[in-house]
Amino acid sequence: MTGLGEASDRPDGDDTTDTDEPTTAVDSTGGHAPDGGLDTRLVVDRGTFHLDVALTAAPGDVVALLGPNGAGKTTALRALAGLVPLADGHLRLDGVALDRTPPEARPVGVVFQDYLLFPHLTALDNVAFGPRCRGAGKAEARARATAWLDRMGLADHAGAKPRRLSGGQAQRVALARALATNPRLLLLDEPLAALDARTRLEVRAQLRRHLADFEAVAVLVTHDPLDAMVLADRLVVVENGRVVQEGGPADIARRPRTDYIAQLVGLNLYRGRADGHTVRLDAGPAITTTEDLSGPVFVAFPPGAVTLYAERPTGSSARNLWHCEVAGLETHGDQIRVDLTGELPLAADLTTVAAAELGLHPGAPVWATVKATQTHAYPA
Amino acid sequence: MRKPGVPRTGARMVPVPLLVPALVGLAFLLLPLIALLVRAPWRDLPGQLASPEVWQALRLSLLCATSATALSLVVGVPLAWLLARTEFPGRGFVRALVTLPLVLPPVVGGVALLLAFGRNGVIGQWLDAWFGITLPFTTTGVILAETFVAMPFLVISVEGTLRAADPRFEEAATTLGASRFTAFRRVTLPLIAPGIAAGAVLAWARALGEFGATITFAGNFPGRTQTMPLAVYLALQNDPAAAIALSLVLLAVSIAVLAGLRDRWMRAS
Numbered sequence: 001m002t003g004l005g006e007a008s009d010r011p012d013g014d015d016t017t018d019t020d021e022p023t024t025a026v027d028s029t030g031g032h033a034p035d036g037g038l039d040t041r042l043v044v045d046r047g048t049f050h051l052d053v054a055l056t057a058a059p060g061d062v063v064a065l066l067g068p069n070g071a072g073k074t075t076a077l078r079a080l081a082g083l084v085p086l087a088d089g090h091l092r093l094d095g096v097a098l099d100r101t102p103p104e105a106r107p108v109g110v111v112f113q114d115y116l117l118f119p120h121l122t123a124l125d126n127v128a129f130g131p132r133c134r135g136a137g138k139a140e141a142r143a144r145a146t147a148w149l150d151r152m153g154l155a156d157h158a159g160a161k162p163r164r165l166s167g168g169q170a171q172r173v174a175l176a177r178a179l180a181t182n183p184r185l186l187l188l189d190e191p192l193a194a195l196d197a198r199t200r201l202e203v204r205a206q207l208r209r210h211l212a213d214f215e216a217v218a219v220l221v222t223h224d225p226l227d228a229m230v231l232a233d234r235l236v237v238v239e240n241g242r243v244v245q246e247g248g249p250a251d252i253a254r255r256p257r258t259d260y261i262a263q264l265v266g267l268n269l270y271r272g273r274a275d276g277h278t279v280r281l282d283a284g285p286a287i288t289t290t291e292d293l294s295g296p297v298f299v300a301f302p303p304g305a306v307t308l309y310a311e312r313p314t315g316s317s318a319r320n321l322w323h324c325e326v327a328g329l330e331t332h333g334d335q336i337r338v339d340l341t342g343e344l345p346l347a348a349d350l351t352t353v354a355a356a357e358l359g360l361h362p363g364a365p366v367w368a369t370v371k372a373t374q375t376h377a378y379p380a
Numbered sequence: 381m382r383k384p385g386v387p388r389t390g391a392r393m394v395p396v397p398l399l400v401p402a403l404v405g406l407a408f409l410l411l412p413l414i415a416l417l418v419r420a421p422w423r424d425l426p427g428q429l430a431s432p433e434v435w436q437a438l439r440l441s442l443l444c445a446t447s448a449t450a451l452s453l454v455v456g457v458p459l460a461w462l463l464a465r466t467e468f469p470g471r472g473f474v475r476a477l478v479t480l481p482l483v484l485p486p487v488v489g490g491v492a493l494l495l496a497f498g499r500n501g502v503i504g505q506w507l508d509a510w511f512g513i514t515l516p517f518t519t520t521g522v523i524l525a526e527t528f529v530a531m532p533f534l535v536i537s538v539e540g541t542l543r544a545a546d547p548r549f550e551e552a553a554t555t556l557g558a559s560r561f562t563a564f565r566r567v568t569l570p571l572i573a574p575g576i577a578a579g580a581v582l583a584w585a586r587a588l589g590e591f592g593a594t595i596t597f598a599g600n601f602p603g604r605t606q607t608m609p610l611a612v613y614l615a616l617q618n619d620p621a622a623a624i625a626l627s628l629v630l631l632a633v634s635i636a637v638l639a640g641l642r643d644r645w646m647r648a649s
Contacts, residue, residue, distance in 0.1 A: 081555050103554045116552040120570040129566070133557035181557060 037061065038185060038217045041089035042079045044072075051075050051241040052089075055219070057234070059094075059184075062211050062218045064232030066225060068260055072241040073221040074113075077187050080219065081110050093184055093217075104133070109178030111188040115170050117162035123149060123173045124158040130181035148176040152210075168199045168206075175210060186211075188220035192227050204230055225264040229253070237261055255378050256300060267300045268346045271380060279377055285343050287370075288319045289377040296380040303337060305374035306348035309367040310358050320370045322346075326360050336360075340368060413631070420628055421621045428625035436603050437611035438629060444519065444607060445587040448526035449534075452583050456534040457576060461564065463535070464542035465550075475539075482532045489528050490596025497524065497597075521598035522605050526587035533586050534579040541575025542568070585637045589630070 037058040044051040051072040057063045065073040078084040080091065082103030091098045098106055109130075117126050127145035128138075136144065149158050152172040162170055171191065178186060191207060192200050208231055211218050222228050228235050229249035237245040237252065237260070245257045256262040262269035272281035274293040280286050287299055313321070324342035331337070336355040338348045348368060350358075358366065421428070428434065463475050481489055497504040497515045507513040515521045549571060553563035569576075591609040598605040600614065608630055615623035 083551050083554070103551075104557050104559055106555075108555060110552070110555040112548065112552055116546075116548055118549060118553075118567055118571075129553070129558070130556035133553075133559075133562060177556065 036094055038093055038219070040080070040091040042076050042091070043086060043088035044075055044079050044084055045087045046075070049075075049241060051079070053236070053238060053241070053243055054089075055236060057217045057219070059216050060214075061234060062214075062220065062232045063234045063236060064228035065219065065221045065238055066228045066235050066264075067223065067238035069223060071238045073223075073238050074189055075241075076238070077110075077189050077219065077221050080185065080187055081108050082106050107182070107184040109181055109183030109186045111171075111174045111178045111186070111191055113190040114194050115162075115174035117165075117170055117173055117177070119162050122159050122161055123154060123165065123169075126162065126173055127177045127180050130177060134181055144180055145176070148180050149173070152176045166199070167195045168203045171195065171203055172206070175207070179210075179214070184216045186214060186216065186218040188218065190222055191220060191231075192222070192224070207231060254300075254376065255298065257298060257380070262300065267302055268306075270299045270344075272297060272299060274377060277372070281344070283344060285322055287375065288372045289375045290372050291377040293377055293379060297377050298380050299375055299377045301370050301375040303347040303349040304335075305370050306346060306350075307369050308338065308348055308350060308354075308358055308360075309369070310364075312367050313369065319372065320375070322368050324366055324368050326362050326364045326366060328362055329355070329360060340366065344368070416624065416627055416631065420624050424621055425625055425628070428622055429629070431622075433602065433611070434622070434626060434629070437606055437608050437626070440519070440522070440603070440606065441588055441608040444522045444526055445530075445584050445590075447523045448530055448587040449580050449584040451523065451527045452531040452534045453576070453580060456531045456579075456583075457538055460535045460538035460542055461568075464539045465547065478535050479532055481529055482536070486529055486590065486592030486594075487596050490525060490593035493521075493525055493528060493593065493597040497521075516597055517599040517601065517605060519598075519604055522594050522607060525593040525597040526590045529590050529593050530583040530587040534576075534583040537579030537582055538572065538576055541572045541579075544575075545571050581637055581640060585634065588633065 037056070038061075039056050041054040042051060049072065053065075053072070053076050055063065055076075065076060067073050075084060079086055082098070082101065086099055089099075093107065117123075118129065121129065124142060124145050127148050128141040131141035131144050132138065146155070146158060149155055152175065154169060154172055154176070157165060157169055157173075162173070165173060171194070175188075175191075192204055195203055204227065211220075211231060220228075220231060222231075229252075233248065235245075235247065235249055235252050236243055237258070239258060239260055245252060245261060247255075252261060253265045256265055256267055256269055259269060270279075270281045270283055270287070272279040272283075272287070274280075274289070274291075274295060274297040276292055276294070277288055277290070278286050279289055279293075279297055279299050281299070289299060291297075312323075322343040324340035324344065324346070326338055327341045328339040329336055330339075332349060334352075335349045336352055338350065338355070338360060340346050340348060342365075346368065358364075360366070459478065463471065463478070468474075494501060494516060496502050497507070499505065499508055499514060499516065504515060507515065515524060545568065549567050550560070550563045553567045554560070558566065588607075589609055590607070591613070594605070594607060595610055600606050600610050602611075606614070608626060612623050612626045612630070615626060
């Protein structure tokens, strides 16, 4: 487990734990399991794919599982719901072991990626389905469903079949359906992936509000860093079935620990060995940093911090100077993103004017510099 | 719906080696039906159809085909679910066994039924000794024979629909607290209802036309086991006009079934 960032400190964090660590560190013996919330280690074997992910969360936490496609996020979610059996590990929710509990008996609500609203039932009956199955009478279940639809602003659509709902409405019905059983763990699988860009913005804001109101643990799965950072207060990055980094959104954005995360948050990332202010990169050259560290470290800097020159700069004070070659160019917002190879592979952002003045084209030799103050080094 | 750039039908010649056999095949399928209509004793038809024997056979046919369909639904839909949704050793083998009656000559099916449920059959002797139940040569025997032949149509049709239906709806129901049976009853069953209906119609039509297994297992007793196809066959030997009249009734029923299924097949094409 990696250290947890300052951004994940929550006022309602578990009081019994160290103040530097808002959630209890994962302990496979379960000795420090919190009484409330989620404490699990999910081990799933599927042929060549092996998932081993540990998660803890206090009631009120919203945790995002972030990772590339095929990383095992959805498998982890299905294991939490009981739809995939655990090969090993444990699952405790509010102090109760759920490892062997069948999915229908778990206090878990799921919002599926494409919602899976029952097409033959109205929005109201979809939401009332859970309460009915959990023993409520017909009238009571419908009353509860009506209240949830009201809360989602969907009172007018209670009688509509799912195919007549817009994407945003269907998403809210799915959320209402999952919440109507009063789950102690809410699971959301790519909750915004099925929406178009415009609806997405609006639904994301609504979902954030509903998740903030939710008093138990919410775990959402996404491959979109923006969704994760807006919706969750803690990110767990999963790659190849393992947790590679975990922390608050700000911490993850500032200190990525894998190329995948660095790419997500738009940073150049290198691994190396620090000796004072100099870091000898595994990739080759040395880089001068402001931090005074020793041992294995990561060095990160944004593409915007890179300055390019056509000729070797003579008067430049920058000590981080590398001879590179342009590998590719693309527009990136209102800037040009230049991919460089050579002494140090890196990405640089410059204005269109600057790119034109330099006469950049694939294969063009350039000199790249980065000021030490623009770099950020942290222990690996 | 036509994609731009694709020539309209007729703009390109249909190759003769395909066209000629196609027309021959079409004619072969249609000619017997046309012959039936041409030779039908239209003038005597009202009188033929008014005879009590025709109505007796038709009523028995409808009763037995409908009962066989109902029986197939009660046990066939769960069987289809088992084949489509669960994993067990030898499932492929079981599936092959279920489809066997589709290819088995019905007469062989009738013989097999006799050996199982006949008075001295493997099960029949106990049914007779313990409960005094005799199945062969009874109306119940007709229903069993028709079920044996027709149920595979229903099972295969429903299994296909189940496989095409998204199993994640059942998972969603499970996470909402539904047991697997509740999920099946309240979510899966409504979703596959059209497939079940189509399978039931196919099974019903097959049961209605059943001949070989019925005559072998249940015999040919007017009013008790003589269904329409049996009546047609019998009538053909001593009263061809009656046979044609009976055939026309069955043809009308078949066309009605086809019309009922038309939407489904149109959608598939």
